[in-house]
Amino acid sequence: MKSGTLHPITLLEHEVYKILTGMGFEITSAQELEDEWHNFDALRVEKDHPARDMQDTFYLKNLPGMVMRTHTSNTQIRRMKQLKELGVEPPFAFCTIGKVYRNESTDATHETQFHQVEGMVIGEGINVAHLKGVLTRFFQELYGDSAKIKLRPSFFPFVEPGFEVAVWTGKKWLELLGAGMVHPEVIENGGFDSTKYTGFAFGMGLDRLAVIKYGVPDVRVFYAGDERVNQF
Amino acid sequence: MKYSKILLEKIYGKTLPSNEQLDELITEHLCEVESIEAVGNDSVIDLEITPNRYGDLLSHEGLLKELCAFQKQSYDSVYNKELNLPEVKREKGNAIIEGSSRIIFVHVSGLKQIKTPEWMKNILSACGIQSKSIFVDITNMVMLITGQPVHVYDGSKCTGSFIVTPAHDGEIFTMMGGKNYNLTVNDLVIRDGTKENPNIILGDKSGVLSLAGIKGGENAIVDENTTSAFFELGVFDEKYIRKTSRRLNLATDASKRFSVHRKSSLLDHALKVLLILLKEEADVAVITIEDTKKGEVETSAQVVVSQQEIQRLLGANIDSAEIESILKSLGFQVVVEGELYKVVPPLDRVDIVYPVDVIEEVGRMYGYNNIQEELPRLNFTPHIDQRTLVVTQLRQILSEVGFNEIRNHSLVAQGSLEVASPVSKEKSFLRDTLVTSFKNSVEQSRLNKDFLEASNICLYEIGTIFTKEATEELHVVLFDGTKKKPLIEAFNEQIKDHHLKKVLELISDEDGYTVYKVNYTKADPEGDYAFIGDSTGDTKFTQWGTTPYVSRDVSCFIPSDNTPQEVLGWCMNEQLNYLIKKPYLADTFTKDDKTSVLIRFVFQDASTTLTDAVVNEEIEKIYTMLRSKGCEMR
Numbered sequence: 001m002k003s004g005t006l007h008p009i010t011l012l013e014h015e016v017y018k019i020l021t022g023m024g025f026e027i028t029s030a031q032e033l034e035d036e037w038h039n040f041d042a043l044r045v046e047k048d049h050p051a052r053d054m055q056d057t058f059y060l061k062n063l064p065g066m067v068m069r070t071h072t073s074n075t076q077i078r079r080m081k082q083l084k085e086l087g088v089e090p091p092f093a094f095c096t097i098g099k100v101y102r103n104e105s106t107d108a109t110h111e112t113q114f115h116q117v118e119g120m121v122i123g124e125g126i127n128v129a130h131l132k133g134v135l136t137r138f139f140q141e142l143y144g145d146s147a148k149i150k151l152r153p154s155f156f157p158f159v160e161p162g163f164e165v166a167v168w169t170g171k172k173w174l175e176l177l178g179a180g181m182v183h184p185e186v187i188e189n190g191g192f193d194s195t196k197y198t199g200f201a202f203g204m205g206l207d208r209l210a211v212i213k214y215g216v217p218d219v220r221v222f223y224a225g226d227e228r229v230n231q232f
Numbered sequence: 233m234k235y236s237k238i239l240l241e242k243i244y245g246k247t248l249p250s251n252e253q254l255d256e257l258i259t260e261h262l263c264e265v266e267s268i269e270a271v272g273n274d275s276v277i278d279l280e281i282t283p284n285r286y287g288d289l290l291s292h293e294g295l296l297k298e299l300c301a302f303q304k305q306s307y308d309s310v311y312n313k314e315l316n317l318p319e320v321k322r323e324k325g326n327a328i329i330e331g332s333s334r335i336i337f338v339h340v341s342g343l344k345q346i347k348t349p350e351w352m353k354n355i356l357s358a359c360g361i362q363s364k365s366i367f368v369d370i371t372n373m374v375m376l377i378t379g380q381p382v383h384v385y386d387g388s389k390c391t392g393s394f395i396v397t398p399a400h401d402g403e404i405f406t407m408m409g410g411k412n413y414n415l416t417v418n419d420l421v422i423r424d425g426t427k428e429n430p431n432i433i434l435g436d437k438s439g440v441l442s443l444a445g446i447k448g449g450e451n452a453i454v455d456e457n458t459t460s461a462f463f464e465l466g467v468f469d470e471k472y473i474r475k476t477s478r479r480l481n482l483a484t485d486a487s488k489r490f491s492v493h494r495k496s497s498l499l500d501h502a503l504k505v506l507l508i509l510l511k512e513e514a515d516v517a518v519i520t521i522e523d524t525k526k527g528e529v530e531t532s533a534q535v536v537v538s539q540q541e542i543q544r545l546l547g548a549n550i551d552s553a554e555i556e557s558i559l560k561s562l563g564f565q566v567v568v569e570g571e572l573y574k575v576v577p578p579l580d581r582v583d584i585v586y587p588v589d590v591i592e593e594v595g596r597m598y599g600y601n602n603i604q605e606e607l608p609r610l611n612f613t614p615h616i617d618q619r620t621l622v623v624t625q626l627r628q629i630l631s632e633v634g635f636n637e638i639r640n641h642s643l644v645a646q647g648s649l650e651v652a653s654p655v656s657k658e659k660s661f662l663r664d665t666l667v668t669s670f671k672n673s674v675e676q677s678r679l680n681k682d683f684l685e686a687s688n689i690c691l692y693e694i695g696t697i698f699t700k701e702a703t704e705e706l707h708v709v710l711f712d713g714t715k716k717k718p719l720i721e722a723f724n725e726q727i728k729d730h731h732l733k734k735v736l737e738l739i740s741d742e743d744g745y746t747v748y749k750v751n752y753t754k755a756d757p758e759g760d761y762a763f764i765g766d767s768t769g770d771t772k773f774t775q776w777g778t779t780p781y782v783s784r785d786v787s788c789f790i791p792s793d794n795t796p797q798e799v800l801g802w803c804m805n806e807q808l809n810y811l812i813k814k815p816y817l818a819d820t821f822t823k824d825d826k827t828s829v830l831i832r833f834v835f836q837d838a839s840t841t842l843t844d845a846v847v848n849e850e851i852e853k854i855y856t857m858l859r860s861k862g863c864e865m866r
Contacts, residue, residue: 068662
């Protein structure tokens with residue numbers, strides 16, 4: 001019997017999971033319909049603050065306080081709290097790949113839903129050098145041994161310092177992800193002692209990785225339910 | 233924000249590095265450089281300033297401080313020097329009722345009709361601001377230089393008795409340009425105090441002169457006849473500004489700068505720059521200033537951080553002298569006590585609150601790219617959560633038995649939960665079933681059978697749906713388009729003794745669509761799984777057009793020395809126009825030592841529907857080629 005075909009997002013998802021689990025990350029999941037506290041407040045994205053404007057949000061009629069998650073970073077808080085309840089202390093490293101939503105007009109490079117890869121590592125003495133080490137290794141697995149990264153200062157309320165990360169894919173530099181050292185308040189909101197533990201987190205668009213890898217000219221084909229995208 | 237290199241150099245009094253060097257320095261130590269482009273004699277530096285730095289970096293002086301620190305040079309501004317100021321009379325300030333910690337009004341009269349000088353026009357234009365009149369242009373220059381928004385009112389259209397106060401509910405504000413806004417008590421306004429009358433709510437009579445910190449009104453607008461003016465420099469409570477700006481959807485240069493806290497002492501410097509420009513560029517001689525300054529000296533809160541904390545978080549052994557030097561280069565007051573740095577940031581660095589904020593300063597100035605990579609050594613046992621485990625196992629089995637995967641959008645035209653402000657009617661609900669979109673996918677695949685090289689349509693989708701109780705459920709839907717449903721049968725056989733049997737709850741099985749709810753929490757968490765598929769190939773995506781396909785089947789007996797694959801290879805090597813995909817073997821059979829192949833060609837022109845004549849011409853090339861190779865056409 002001939003095997004069925006897989007969606008390109010699935011292929012990339014599987015590849016990323018293979019790399020991250022190979023590096024010791026556990027896989028976790030969190031909900032897409034999320035409360036504002038887990039999506040924003042616990043991650044220090046204050047109400048009315050310009051930082052909240054950075055992400056156009058889908059709110060829901062008759063469901064005050066709920067949003068379609070704008071990023072997979074809600075998983076940071078959800079998983080830390082779960083681990084705390086289970087009595088697990090750091091170190092831990094987890095990742096997730098999930099659907100996120102942005103209320104913005106769509107075009108060939110923007111879609112109202114897409115997938116993000118999220119990773120978080122918490123432990124004693126986790127630092128920027130470790131973040132660089134893990135991301136470099138990740139991209140070398142993805143793009144080959146010549147892959148390397150460079151960091152540019154940036155700002156996300158849930159990390160400090162925060163970075164935009166550019167990746168040398170072997171052919172060119174591409175800005176592929178945001179990352180940073182987890183803000184002490186976020187570690188506390190997850191239930192852990194920020195004077196004892198530090199950590200890093202990163203997040204990137206999986207659809208973008210797929211667009212780059214396969215040369216897809218319009219991201220909207222991914223969620224049109226069209227079997228013709230399964231070309232790989 | 234757009235910065236003019238000429239203005240930066242004018243403030244600095246020295247030449248800055250080349251554009252290439254600036255690009256490199258800013259990217260390494262500060263933020264994203266959108267572009268640096270030459271405009272006339274100037275270069276426009278366009279930077280993506282993140283909200284945490286709105287307090288200092290939305291100004292040329294702010295950027296200049298950074299540029300000096302990157303080059304280990306001391307910062308200076310021409311506006312810090314003692315310059316020739318006009319004669320100033322100081323008076324007691326106007327009333328602040330709420331929402332401002334300080335406001336200054338600068339009254340100038342006997343104004344001459346002076347045109348904005350070219351250099352100023354050019355700088356404003358480089359920064360994306362249109363030149364209007366000398367007085368308005370000067371307010372914009374103060375903002376570009378210092379970051380302090382300034383507003384100017386025509387002195388003949390207001391009495392000069394100003395108050396800062398919340399608006400009345402229902403009050404109408406007419407903005408510059410004539411657009412009306414309905415105000416509430418949550419909006420802060422600057423009002424002509426002599427006209428304060430809560431019973432009058434019409435814009436022009438209520439005395440509202442401006443929406444504080446956001447935009448000026450139509451009431452006291454300056455024009456070419458203005459001979460007396462009031463310049464307003466204030467600081468406003470960011471909570472008011474953010475709420476009003478968001479509610480009225482009114483984002484302005486001023487509202488952006490007031491969306492973070494501004495310290496009132498910063499007004500002293502902005503006032504000085506304003507006075508210099510009024511004297512030098514508008515020939516203003518005498519000025520009266522009303523200032524609500526209370527006299528206390530403001531400082532930033534001290535942040536204490538240790539060398540160990542800095543080294544621990546950055547993973548770099550930065551020595552004590554370098555840390556101190558970096559912080560001082562950014563204008564921080566630093567007291568070193570043993571391992572501790574007691575740091576007081578400059579007044580406009582409102583982003584520096586926690587020790588990690590100071591560590592970031594050290595890190596970005598030291599250079600993140602100078603930190604050596606290292607893999608952490610952590611001792612823990614990784615595992616996979618039940619949801620991902622079950623999804624992965626389902627995909628594995630469904631793929632093995634021959635189902636193809638599709639993915640649809642979660643936002644649809646009908647559902648139980650409605651989205652507020654949707655992007656379109658088609659995407660205004662969260663899906664509460666996978667089936668509706670999935671049926672369309674099946675239909676679509678039927679139409680695209682030839683493109684898909686499929687004789688039967690066999691699809692599945694795994695995805696989240698959203699119930700009216702606002703919960704999420706994981707569902708899977710299957711469709712087996714073959715007559716005897718062998719795929720469904722094979723799937724059932726595979727899960728018969730699998731833990732997925734207890735995980736899958738049949739919801740419906742109608743018209744060939746089988747839907748399960750996936751109760752993944754019932755899954756055996758230790759089950760085996762594999763991330764199937766291979767994404768290591770170099771195949772690139774083929775985008776299909778929207779015009780109809782034309783398929784042509786070519787059938788022939790092939791020479792006995794050749795295999796069907798070889799014959800297919802000949803067809804692939806033939807240069808044909810309009811082929812949307814590689815030809816493929818749709819069928820082969822052997823009878824009486826003769827092998828017949830059926831090769832399918834799919835044509836499409838993205839811009840127009842192909843005619844038979846055009847396609848026949850292409851396919852004729854194949855016939856000719858196959859005959860020449862000894863094939864017997866059927």
